[in-house]
Amino acid sequence: MPSxxxxxxxxAADARIGALxxxxxxxxxxxPFDSFNLGRSVGDASEAVAExxxxxxxxxxxxxxxxxxxxxxARVQRLDDGASAGPFEADAAITTV
Numbered sequence: 565m566p567s568x569x570x571x572x573x574x575x576a577a578d579a580r581i582g583a584l585x586x587x588x589x590x591x592x593x594x595x596p597f598d599s600f601n602l603g604r605s606v607g608d609a610s611e612a613v614a615e616x617x618x619x620x621x622x623x624x625x626x627x628x629x630x631x632x633x634x635x636x637x638a639r640v641q642r643l644d645d646g647a648s649a650g651p652f653e654a655d656a657a658i659t660t661v
Contacts, residue, residue, distance in 0.1 A: 569600060570623065584624060591616040602630070632657055 569590030573583050591600030592615050597608040602620060604613050621628050629643055633651045641654035644661050 586620060591619065604630075605633070629657070629659075 569587050571585040571587065573585075586600055586602065588598065588600050591598070591612070593599050593601040593608050593612040597606065597612070600616050600619075601608045601613060602616055604610065617628065617630065631643065631651045632641065632655075633653045634655055635653045637653075637655050639654040640656045640658060641652040643657050643659040
């Protein structure tokens, strides 16, 4: 995936802390989801979403947890070892794991 498909914050933080935001560039989804859709609940082809998620995980070098149903509210969900109980309705997630 091209680096232009990601936004990497430039901040003075502990080297163990990282952040990455995806954009719509660099994926395989067809319109109107083009191209880097990561959501399974919007009507995009499941094969395209799976490939986009695979690319995202490869770029991160880590397993991504897709357990949020974003609701544009103020709730933050804590994700720890039991995170597989999702999806959760929240606007953000945090973890110490």
